[in-house]
Amino acid sequence: MSSQHLLKIVPSAQRATLEEYARHTREISVKLLNAIGDSLGLEESYMEKMLDLTNGHQIVVGNRYPPIQSSEPAIGLPPHSDTPLLTLLLQHGAVDGLEVFHNGHYVPVRIMPDTLLAHAGDLLEIVSNGKYKSVLHRVMLKGESTRMSIVTALGSSIHTMISPAQKLVEIAENVAAYRSMSYLEFVEITKRNHAPPRLSGIEPSPETTRGQRDGGRALLRRWFGDHPSPAAAGGKTEQKLCFSGAVGAAFSGGTSTFPHREKSSRWVNPSPAPPPGAGRG
Ligand SMILES: O=C(O)CCC(=O)C(=O)O
Numbered sequence: 001m002s003s004q005h006l007l008k009i010v011p012s013a014q015r016a017t018l019e020e021y022a023r024h025t026r027e028i029s030v031k032l033l034n035a036i037g038d039s040l041g042l043e044e045s046y047m048e049k050m051l052d053l054t055n056g057h058q059i060v061v062g063n064r065y066p067p068i069q070s071s072e073p074a075i076g077l078p079p080h081s082d083t084p085l086l087t088l089l090l091q092h093g094a095v096d097g098l099e100v101f102h103n104g105h106y107v108p109v110r111i112m113p114d115t116l117l118a119h120a121g122d123l124l125e126i127v128s129n130g131k132y133k134s135v136l137h138r139v140m141l142k143g144e145s146t147r148m149s150i151v152t153a154l155g156s157s158i159h160t161m162i163s164p165a166q167k168l169v170e171i172a173e174n175v176a177a178y179r180s181m182s183y184l185e186f187v188e189i190t191k192r193n194h195a196p197p198r199l200s201g202i203e204p205s206p207e208t209t210r211g212q213r214d215g216g217r218a219l220l221r222r223w224f225g226d227h228p229s230p231a232a233a234g235g236k237t238e239q240k241l242c243f244s245g246a247v248g249a250a251f252s253g254g255t256s257t258f259p260h261r262e263k264s265s266r267w268v269n270p271s272p273a274p275p276p277g278a279g280r281g
């Protein structure tokens, strides 16, 4: 991994630290994904091998949620699920706010010091043929202090075909719950629909659906998009894509801060070359 993948917003003094953080969290994510593969009865290191995690795309995002003025809770980040395979979330400091959707309502996730929280993402739900559900979550702000979190998410390499593991399809009497597509195609479809397709497992209220759609849009723009986007909380939540890259698959490092990411902040120089019809050059 080289510092060319670090976006310019990262001050040079912090680059080494961020690179080290990205390296360690990548290793932890790969181990967890392999363990998840084991738990599903897949062959050893299935996730690492089949999803080409050595070339997997990793992003690191810093979120800063400023204090809210009103006594009413405010949305810091609208409901969404994370697109890649696995998210590791570090909630920094002492300001809670994360909530996950469980059994029909949002449940607060209290901060546990020095703890990484793992979220299953959309791609993991696909690969596991729905056994691991992608987690719908949001951030609600209730207090007068600044909340900070650091998110790192690992996906496959962007041209890897994502499909339910064959063994799990056989166990499910040859029913694949999701069709096969490349990670890139998944992102493209999601962007075109302006929302991550909710994969399965929950029956959200219309309000949740709306929030999820908006949240998904904000997230996708932040992570993959090329449009300026008003972030959550009236545009006040500050989110910085600090790092995005992978060994062998680079992300353009020209820009910078969500929500004012410029057009040049797109997938570039993917390796290997995109398959025909992949939609981007
Ligand atoms: O700040 C948090 O706890 C959650 C952040 C999050 O869900 C995200 O950045 O995708």
Ligand SMILES: [Fe+2]
Binding pocket: 080, 081, 082, 137
């Ligand atoms: Fe998230």
